[in-house]
Amino acid sequence: AQTVTQSQPEMSVQEAETVTLSCTYDTSENNYYLFWxxxxxxxxxxxxxxxEAYKQQNATENRFSVxxxxxxxxxSLKISDSQLGDTAMYxxxxxxxxGSQGNLIFGKGTKLSVKP
Amino acid sequence: DAGVTQSxxxxxxxxxxxxxxxxxxxxxxxTVSWYQQALGQGPQFIFQYxxxxxxxRGNFPDRFSGHQFPNYSSELNVNALLLGDSALYLCxxxxxxxxxxxxxxGPGTRLTVT
Numbered sequence: 001a002q003t004v005t006q007s008q009p010e011m012s013v014q015e016a017e018t019v020t021l022s023c024t025y026d027t028s029e030n031n032y033y034l035f036w037x038x039x040x041x042x043x044x045x046x047x048x049x050x051x052e053a054y055k056q057q058n059a060t061e062n063r064f065s066v067x068x069x070x071x072x073x074x075x076s077l078k079i080s081d082s083q084l085g086d087t088a089m090y091x092x093x094x095x096x097x098x099g100s101q102g103n104l105i106f107g108k109g110t111k112l113s114v115k116p
Numbered sequence: 117d118a119g120v121t122q123s124x125x126x127x128x129x130x131x132x133x134x135x136x137x138x139x140x141x142x143x144x145x146x147t148v149s150w151y152q153q154a155l156g157q158g159p160q161f162i163f164q165y166x167x168x169x170x171x172x173r174g175n176f177p178d179r180f181s182g183h184q185f186p187n188y189s190s191e192l193n194v195n196a197l198l199l200g201d202s203a204l205y206l207c208x209x210x211x212x213x214x215x216x217x218x219x220x221x222g223p224g225t226r227l228t229v230t
Contacts, residue, residue, distance in 0.1 A: 004158075031215075032215075033215055033216070037221075043223070044119075044120075044221050044222060044223040044224065045159075045206065045221040046221070047218055047219075047220075050218070052216075091158050091159070093158075095215055096215075097215055102147065102149055102164040102166075102171065102172050102210075102213060102215075102219075103149075103161045103164070103172055103174065104149075104151070104159070104161060104208075104219065105161070106158030106159050106160070107158050108156075108157055108158050109156075109157075109158050
């Protein structure tokens with residue numbers, strides 16, 4: 001079975017500061033993708049960043065970057081220069097090749113509050 | 117470019133009733149997946165449709181069924197509603213089945229079962 005675990009139900013950060021959200025996962029597949037999705041209050045879920053498992057280089061998208069530790073099955077999200085608009089639920093997700101393609105496995109989410 | 121759209125936005129049903137939710141994929145997309153997101157939880161995969169066929173299914177009972185039309189739009193049907201079916205139902209679309217294709221999510225349908 002594939003699982004995704006987010007151990008931080010809630011976090012807060014001051015505007016302009018840096019925050020790191022944690023995620024661990026488990027899969028027996030060798031080829032898979034990992035994702036961070038953002039779900040703002042009452043708004044639709046959008047992709048923040050994704051990482052292909054076979055790529056060793058950590059993905060970055062502007063203020064968002066990941067720390068992908070394949071051996072430890074860890075995939076954390078770092079948000080630099082936090083902005084008020086970053087306030088949202090953040091979900092870590094896994095999608096593996098093979099029979100599970102198209103099936104995103106989500107964690108329970110981390111509620112991030114950015115304070116002015 | 118229209119994104120993923122879902123209807124209705126909100127729905128209230130009584131236990132035992134049946135409900136149909138609708139999804140139109142993003143322009144150019146041909147694959148639709150449905151997810152159930154209970155309050156305070158992450159989304160759970162229900163099933164995926166491609167070429168009008170169910171390609172994958174999550175751990176949901178047969179009360180949950182779906183359909184995909186030739187224009188790639190999709191419906192999710194839930195029969196014999198239970199209180200536990202109350203959730204936000206999300207539709208996601210992508211261009212094909214390849215894992216590298218990003219799934220785009222719609223705004224969801226909030227279903228309340230009383």
